[in-house]
Amino acid sequence: MVAESTVRVRFAPSPTGRPHLGNMRTALFNWLFARSRGGAFVLRIEDTDQTRRIEGAVEAIYESLRWLGLDWDEGPDVGGPYGPYIQSERLPLYQEWARYLVAHDKAYYCYCSSERLEQMRAEQLTRGVPPRYDRRCRNLTAEERRALEAQGIQPVIRFKTPLSGRTEYTDLLLGKRQVRNATLDDFILLKSDGFPTYHLANIVDDHFMRITHVMRADEWLPSLPRHILLYKAFGWEPPAFIHLPLIVNKERKKLSKRDGDMELDWYRRQGYLPEAVANFLALMGWTPGTGTELMTLDEMVQSFSLERLSRSPAVFDMERLAWFNRQHLKRRPLSEVAALCRPYLQEAFGVETAWRPDCGFPDPEAWLSALVEAVYEEIACLSEIPGAVRFLFEDIVMELEAQQVLAEPAAGVVLAEFDQRLRRLADLHPASVQQMLADLRGALKASHGLAGRQVMFPLRAALTGRLHGPQLHLIIALLGRERCLERVARVRNVLAERR
Numbered sequence: 001m002v003a004e005s006t007v008r009v010r011f012a013p014s015p016t017g018r019p020h021l022g023n024m025r026t027a028l029f030n031w032l033f034a035r036s037r038g039g040a041f042v043l044r045i046e047d048t049d050q051t052r053r054i055e056g057a058v059e060a061i062y063e064s065l066r067w068l069g070l071d072w073d074e075g076p077d078v079g080g081p082y083g084p085y086i087q088s089e090r091l092p093l094y095q096e097w098a099r100y101l102v103a104h105d106k107a108y109y110c111y112c113s114s115e116r117l118e119q120m121r122a123e124q125l126t127r128g129v130p131p132r133y134d135r136r137c138r139n140l141t142a143e144e145r146r147a148l149e150a151q152g153i154q155p156v157i158r159f160k161t162p163l164s165g166r167t168e169y170t171d172l173l174l175g176k177r178q179v180r181n182a183t184l185d186d187f188i189l190l191k192s193d194g195f196p197t198y199h200l201a202n203i204v205d206d207h208f209m210r211i212t213h214v215m216r217a218d219e220w221l222p223s224l225p226r227h228i229l230l231y232k233a234f235g236w237e238p239p240a241f242i243h244l245p246l247i248v249n250k251e252r253k254k255l256s257k258r259d260g261d262m263e264l265d266w267y268r269r270q271g272y273l274p275e276a277v278a279n280f281l282a283l284m285g286w287t288p289g290t291g292t293e294l295m296t297l298d299e300m301v302q303s304f305s306l307e308r309l310s311r312s313p314a315v316f317d318m319e320r321l322a323w324f325n326r327q328h329l330k331r332r333p334l335s336e337v338a339a340l341c342r343p344y345l346q347e348a349f350g351v352e353t354a355w356r357p358d359c360g361f362p363d364p365e366a367w368l369s370a371l372v373e374a375v376y377e378e379i380a381c382l383s384e385i386p387g388a389v390r391f392l393f394e395d396i397v398m399e400l401e402a403q404q405v406l407a408e409p410a411a412g413v414v415l416a417e418f419d420q421r422l423r424r425l426a427d428l429h430p431a432s433v434q435q436m437l438a439d440l441r442g443a444l445k446a447s448h449g450l451a452g453r454q455v456m457f458p459l460r461a462a463l464t465g466r467l468h469g470p471q472l473h474l475i476i477a478l479l480g481r482e483r484c485l486e487r488v489a490r491v492r493n494v495l496a497e498r499r
Contacts, residue, residue, distance in 0.1 A: 007039030008212045011065075011072075012202070014046045015057035019064040020262040021316070022217060022247050022255065025281040029244065030215050031070045032282065032297075032304040042209060043075030045086045046202070048195045064264050067274050069297050074209075082209040087201050094196035097204050097234070098157045098189050106233040107189055109155040110137040111148040132185040133158070157190040159199075159230065167225045172242045173309055174218075179225045187226055199223065203230045211239050218243035242306060244285060248313045255316055271344060271382025272321070276328040280321045284314035294327050322380035329376055338365075338372040341385050345371075348386035349393040360428035360477030370430070371478055374470035388469070392478055396465030396487065405467065410450055411458040412495050415488050417444060418459055422488075428481055434473040462491040 011027040013019070034041040045061070047053055062077065074080025084090055101107035110133075121131040138160065140148075148155070161184045168178040189200040196204070206214060221243045231238040247255050255262055267277055279295055287310070288295065288303035295303075329337060345354075345368075354367070361367040375388040398406075405411065418440060425436050437456075444450040460472055463484060469475070476484055 006212075007034055007037040008042060008210050009034050009039065009215060010042040010044050010206070010209065010211050012044040012046045012205075013061050014049065014052075015061065016049060016052040016054060017057065018054075018263045018265055019061055020264060021267075021281065022262065024064060024068060024264055024277075025247065025284060025314075026215065026217055026244060027065060027070060028068065028278060028281050029286065029309070031072075032300055033213065033215065033306065034073075035301045036304040039212075040073040041071075042080070042082075042211070043072040043085065044205060044209070045076055046198070047086060047088045048198070048201050050088070050195065060265070067264075067268065068278050069274060087196070087205065090201075090205070091194055091196075093208070094201055094204055095190060095194060098196070098200060101159070101189065101233055102157060104233075105160065107157050107159050108138055108140070108186075109145060110158045110186075110188075111140075111145075111153045111155045112136060113153075135186055138186060154192040156188050156192050158186040159189050159226070159233070161186050161226075161229060167228055169224050169228045169241070171221070171224070172213075172240050172306060173311060174221075174243060181225075181229075184225060184229075199226055199230065203227055203234070203236075206239055207231075207234070207236050213240045213242065215242040215244065218245055242309070244309070245311060245313045247284060247316050249316055252313065252315075267321075267381075269383070271340070271384075272325050273328045273332070276321070276325040279328065280324045284316070285310045294324070294331075325381055326377065326379075329379075334369055334373055337376055338369045341372050341376070341382055342368065344382055344385055345389070348390075354393055356480035356482065358428065358482050359480035360430050360433060367478065370474065374474045374478065378469075391464040391466070391469070392475075396463075398461070398465045399467070401467050402461035402465050405457045405461045406491060406495065408454075408458070410448065410454050411461075412492065413448060414444060414450070414455050414458045415462055415492050415495075419485065419488050419492075422476070422481060422484060425481075428477045430473050430477045433476045437473055437476075462488050 009030040011023075011030050013023055013027075031041050033039070043061075043065070045058055047058075058076075065072070072078065074082065074085065076083075076085045087094075098107065102109065112133075117133070120134060124131045137155075137158070162181040165181050166178045167181055167184075168176065170176045187199060188197050190196050205211075224241060224243070228238060249255055264277070275296060278297060278300075279293075282295070282300050283293065286304070287308050288300070289308055290303060292299075292303075332340075355361070355364040359367060361370055371389055371392065372385070375385060379385055379388055421436055421440055425432060437459075441450075441452050441455050444455050445452075456472055457467055460467055460469070460475070463472075463475055463479065470478075479487075
């Protein structure tokens with residue numbers, strides 16, 4: 001149980017879509033702050049907009065947080081002293097405090113129909129003025145209210161925003177600001193169906209859940225004056241606020257969660273590691289101040305502070321994420337990386353059928369580990385591994401550069417000598433193959449004056465159809481004797497036909 005004097009932050013997503021990089025970064029920063037200060041990280045589901053709720057979205061939130069390695073101290077599934085932690089289960093609380101504001105002349109019942117409000121909005125837009133409620137119901141008499149209620153109209157409750165003066169507020173990241181109250185509208189607190197708006201539910205929940213710091217995206221910054229006014233109306237002390245700058249693309253345009261590549265699930269499916277994604281997200285808007293970039297969650301916790309958050313928008317760079325993923329792949333034990341790669345290879349090729357008894361590895365598991373070790377430093381994410389090793393599973397497609405190498409006069413000599421030496425080689429253990437290739441280079445240099453590239457390139461081209469990729473001795477050990485001889489023979493036949 002966390003002491004009341006300690007930091008309490010919350011992550012309060014709405015189940016109206018799949019978790020995306022933007023809200024996962026918000027969750028990460030809140031979690032890092034709580035853990036760095038020995039505080040509590042609270043998960044709250046803000047589901048008051050029932051019309052936009054998506055089936056399975058709550059479960060996706062849980063799964064995404066856990067995938068990133070973020071746990072929570074209180075929440076719908078773990079409980080806590082200030083529950084329930086799902087807003088639709090807290091409706092009586094919001095209704096009680098909305099009525100409290102009405103009773104203290106801080107809010108009022110509004111009976112305007114949606115048709116009237118839509119017409120009013122259209123007229124204001126036509127006149128070129130910001131659309132805003134005209135406060136028609138703000139000063140209704142008790143008799144007028146009774147008459148409207150007698151018609152069966154179910155009212156909403158609107159906040160009675162002060163008509164003059166200024167509201168001052170402070171953001172720990174952006175500093176002090178103020179807004180003229182005359183520019184604010186009488187916003188809705190409680191809808192006619194008894195559900196609260198974000199403004200009311202957010203403030204009531206943060207107060208009763210003892211939240212000390214609200215860290216959220218800066219798209220909510222325009223709402224902050226309204227929230228400060230609500231805290232004053234209730235007589236409650238507001239928490240500290242930190243509004244995080246947006247994530248933008250390289251053109252400095254806002255990234256939208258409607259973009260497919262913003263959804264966290266896409267990165268999971270592509271085979272990005274959770275620690276790489278967390279590392280990448282943490283450094284989009286925060287710096288540890290140590291010059292270190294590669295970090296675990298524990299290392300981030302040790303360095304995290306609000307003072308090192310950036311005020312500038314964070315630029316999303318896919319190449320940078322790929323770099324982080326490569327580095328974190330190298331940190332994982334090879335056996336783990338191989339296990340992670342297996343589903344991608346299985347889906348693409350059926351990996352169990354690829355091992356051959358005549359290759360350089362005693363069983364399919366050793367073969368798979370060697371395959372992954374041969375290429376995993378070259379890939380950005382696990383889903384790229386089928387493309388990197390396709391030549392091992394399917395008939396090769398000869399690239400133009402490879403064709404040009406095989407058209408050189410020395411290619412036939414190299415392939416013929418390789419064929420003979422491979423047939424005589426006792427076993428295809430990678431070390432044995434590596435020695436055989438060294439002997440082959442030496443012999444062809446002595447007999448034909450061929451340089452190393454003139455020997456290796458024709459072999460690589462014949463076996464893989466390209467000039468770049470894993471080390472040649474690993475390719476041969478992975479393919480096995482029979483497949484190597486078949487591919488070399490096929491190329492030699494083509495060369496013979498061209499003579």
